[in-house]
Amino acid sequence: MTELLKNGFSAMKLSVSDAQIAQLEDFTARMLETNKVMNLTRITDPKEIAEKHLLDCASLLQAADFSKKSVVDVGCGAGFPGMPLHILCPSCELTLLDSLGKRIRFLQGCIDAMNLSDIEAVHARAEEFAAKHREQYDFAVSRAVAQLNVLAELSLPLVKQGGAFIAMKSKDTDEELERAKKAICLLGGEIEKIIDYTIPHTEITHRLVVIRKKNHTPKQYPRPFRKISASPL
Numbered sequence: 001m002t003e004l005l006k007n008g009f010s011a012m013k014l015s016v017s018d019a020q021i022a023q024l025e026d027f028t029a030r031m032l033e034t035n036k037v038m039n040l041t042r043i044t045d046p047k048e049i050a051e052k053h054l055l056d057c058a059s060l061l062q063a064a065d066f067s068k069k070s071v072v073d074v075g076c077g078a079g080f081p082g083m084p085l086h087i088l089c090p091s092c093e094l095t096l097l098d099s100l101g102k103r104i105r106f107l108q109g110c111i112d113a114m115n116l117s118d119i120e121a122v123h124a125r126a127e128e129f130a131a132k133h134r135e136q137y138d139f140a141v142s143r144a145v146a147q148l149n150v151l152a153e154l155s156l157p158l159v160k161q162g163g164a165f166i167a168m169k170s171k172d173t174d175e176e177l178e179r180a181k182k183a184i185c186l187l188g189g190e191i192e193k194i195i196d197y198t199i200p201h202t203e204i205t206h207r208l209v210v211i212r213k214k215n216h217t218p219k220q221y222p223r224p225f226r227k228i229s230a231s232p233l
């Protein structure tokens, strides 16, 4: 895994130290150990974890500079993309957010055992978390949580005006993006750029959708989840 990560980061032109690679491997080992008793990831082959989790999430660093910025990972699951992002950019102040308590307990265990600072793991639904943390973050990031029109309502209310929400998507999402444009606009955002990237040394191509927060999100959003899912914007 070490060589694969080193070669991958070098292909992505990211400068990553041996200590950071060791931390990524440490986190992977903890995830795989806990995965024996808790459903954290269906990917268990170390090569695939390196490619589909770690290098994939590192692509965020090609979209923005997260140094000293506040970042919330909406629906982080086992910690993706937030954990790799924080290990690779330790000065970002990260909130890992998930509605599933056991995943948050796993992540809190990793944070404690790995002695990580400027990172918190919060058990909450994003649409409820927004009540107290509205427009507080420089960035929201999210992967594999919901269709973009729904995800925008969960994420954009958390982002400061001038900040950005970066959604990690597959490449064949043109229609999904088109369908989400109205929601993004209503919530105060605007698609700024779309970055298609190939995970190094694979044929897997994914997409980053960078949504700039141009205006404040109107107070009526986010709605309760049953309304968001019953009638997505």
Ligand SMILES: C[S@@+](CC[C@H](N)C(=O)[O-])C[C@H]1O[C@@H](n2cnc3c(N)ncnc32)[C@H](O)[C@@H]1O
Binding pocket: 074, 075, 076, 077, 078, 079, 080, 081, 097, 098, 099, 100, 103, 124, 125, 126, 127, 142, 143, 144, 145, 154, 225
């Ligand atoms: C398919 S997993 C993806 C996990 C991770 N982002 C990844 O890419 O591996 C979706 C996660 O989103 C969480 N989730 C779904 N809706 C949520 C919400 N409204 N607020 C917070 N977390 C949510 C689920 O509990 C789950 O852990």
